Amino acid sequence: MGKRTQKTARKFDTPHKVFKAFRHGSPLTRLSFLVMGFGQMARGQLAKGLLYMLLQTAFTLFMILFGGRYIAHLFSGNLGAQLSGEIWNEELQIFEKVQGDNSFLILLYGVISLVAIVLFLVVWAANIKGSYENDIRLKNGERVRTFKEDLRTAINERFHIPLLVLPFTGLIVFTVLPLVFMVLIAFTNYDYAHMPPGKLFDWVGLANFKTLFSLSGGATGFAFVFLRVLLWTFVWAFFATFTNYFLGLIVALLIQKKGIRLKALWRTLFVIAIAVPQFVTLLLMQKILDGDGILNKLLGTNILWLADQRYFSLLPRVMIILVNIWIGVPYTLLMCSGILMNIPADYYEAARIDGASPVRIFFAVTLPYMLHVTTPYLITQFVGNINNFNVIWLLTGGGPVDNVYYGGGSQAQSTDLLVTWLYRLTTDQNPKYNVASVIGIVIFVISAVLSLVTYNRTSASKNEGEFQ
Amino acid sequence: MTKTLRTLRKNAANALTYALLATLGVLWVLPIAYLVYTAFRVTPSTGIINSLFPSDLQMGFSNFSRLFSDTMFLRWLGNTLLVSVCSCALTTLFILMVSYALSRLRFKLRKPIMNVLLVLGMFPGFMSMIAVYFILKAMGLTNSLLALILVYSGSGALSYYICKGFFDTIPRAMEEAAILDGASQPIVFWKIILPLAKPIIVYTVLTSFISPWCDFIFVNTIISDRNLYTVSLGLYKMINAEKNSFNDNFTVFCAGAFVVGAIIVTLFMSMQRYYVEGVTSGAVKG
Secondary structure (H helix, E strand, O other), rough: OHHHHHHHHHHHHHHHHHHHHHOOOOOOHHHOOOOOOHHHHHHOHHHHHHHHHHHHHHHHHHHHHHHHHHHHHHOOOOOOOOOOOEEOOOOEEEEEOOOOOOOHHHHHHHHHHHHHHHHHHHHHHHHHHHHHHHHOOOHHHHHOOOOHHHHHHHHHOHHHHHHHHHHHHHHHHHHHHHHHHHHHHHOOOOOOOOOOOOOOOEEEEHHHHHHOOOOOOOOOOOHHHHHHHHHHHHHHEEEEEHHHHHHHHHHHHHHHHOOOOOHHHHHHHHHHHHHHHHHHHHHHHHHOOOOOOHHHHHHHOOOOOOOOOOHHHHHHHHHHHHHHHHHHHHHHHHHHHHOOOOOOOHHHHHHHHOOOOOHHHHHHHHHHHHHHHHHHHHHHHHHHOOOOHHHHEEEEEEEOOOOOOOOOOOOOOOOOOHHHHHHHHHHHHOOHHHHHHHHHHHHHHHHHHHHHHHHHHHHHHHOOOOOO | HHHHHHHHHEEEEEEEEHHHHHHHHHHHHHHHHHHHHHHOOOEEEOOOOOOOOOOOEEOOOOHHHHHHHHOOHHHHEEEHHHHHHHHHHHHHHHHHHHHHHHHHHHHHHOHHHHHHHHHHHHOOOOHHHHHHHHHHHHOOOOOOHHHHHHHHHHHHHHHHHHHHHHHHOOOHHHHHHHOOOOOOOHHHHHHHHHOOOHHEEEEHHHHHHHHHHHHOOHHHOOOOOHHHHOOOHHHHHHHHHOOOHHHHHHHHHHHHHHHHHHHHHHHHHHHHHHHHHHHHHHHHHO
């Protein structure tokens, strides 16, 4: 089935490339380059042709009334020059109110218009391919396809198109568009000193990358801060991932141990923790561990569990990892017990006959099997922990600010991960969207490298069809 | 002799295991117990208490009556329910469609699309939050529940992996037979693949239903009208809005958390079998 679709798709697609259509196409097809749907209309495909024409009209109107202005602005070299305000009109001898530019809207609407152009080009190419297909069909003595036949193709050989249209519209509007926009922000000076409409921002090239990665003279270079945050992000991700994993595995093994009764009860004790939404447990833990919290009251101590600044804020860091163990172990417990049951009994049998001790069996059979099966899971967990906003933000809020140098204006704090730093930079009273955007790109690069390397090394990607 | 020694050792090991499990179990249950205990604690009603069982301790349901009468909790509950039902329906639909297309169909752009989705998923979600906010503003949708539904389900297709993993394991022979009998692709999708995919559908429905109950960052950016809060943002604001709100509202907060927890537990308990099946069938495959 799969092969057949592939073959038909290729047979129809390759000869209909746009440039071929231009070279070998009939005059009607060439006219379709300018007037969409012409080739279809002239061959009697009325509905299809009309749809194309409508689309072209709509797009043209959109560009004239809206998009064109912003795209022109986008490529004019600056993101607006005219501030709103009052301008002296010489002729009328009065001050006139002028609606100024807004860099933010220029950039946002510019990006929206660019995406609209890309989408339009896709439809445009489809229009030409369709017309050229008609040329070939007529040349071969076939008749052009009716609208009904087109629809039938759409739900059979090209069923992926109706399936993917809606989800991808959502993705484009709520993921791709905002992402392109924020990536572009990394190349501007959009911060608290350049907030439209009061002040405009503009392109600054790679200046923000320089700010983040260089050490030049304290106030401007964040390199030191960046390295600290990056280092802690990795340390945190490492501990958060592996403590959860191994503790979950150990608890799962304990529960599954032969001769232990009430297995369901033990499992439930841990799994109850999953029931309460994470942010609730985190807020609760934060209140329990607070300076005035119940833990200090019970112990009769006065320890700042989440705010002690000594030794590079060591105590808060440890507490965060401990709380994360409490939150994460139930999940890994569930997953590990599922996989442990799948380990073939022969492996254990063989090991026991060889006289291996339980510890030996764990290291020679259980652990290798688990690691082999769960490597993809571990990687996604690691990447997930690099981006684990909730735990840090709700427990310490990124703080405390210890007395180590944090770079003037970097706004980073001791337990900040890259993500929480990014978040603070965008929600602070003095936001620095530009630097936040660069940090976002850095996070992306780290996650992408980690995921792609492992994704391609696991067998999951190579043998995706092995069970079919 | 050796036999008794062995049973002795076995018993000791078991006792040790029991002790360890009991200690850990208590550690894991304690915070939850504290939450439940506080939810039912009438006096002292402040967040600050000096001992676990103060002398003026009184238990009762007044936190719950305060929760439903003094705060807008009931309304927030309704909002959350509406948002999660709608976004869960949309997300599940999107995920099923994308998974089916990428798993069962073969077309030219399949691999590139999978790579693009992989890459898109790697950007931290709230890097683009401000841009999302302004796009919604341009659409005139800020401060509406529709905006939340769109945002939650709009990027839903990105988490299609587990579902696709499941579809990958369904034998091709099933649909080939149907196609030989003249079934069209939508029929194959609807009548053959979907019924087989029940565990993964339940899993997808559950996970996408839960997420609006737990997110408060996006709600915080998009919604500023108290009437439109979801429970998570409402609870968060209850103890974080002002300096004294923690002391005033902590017991009520715990009552609210208890209600939300109870809803989620009921949901999971009734669907547990499918949930575990879903996780183990699609997720972990080395």
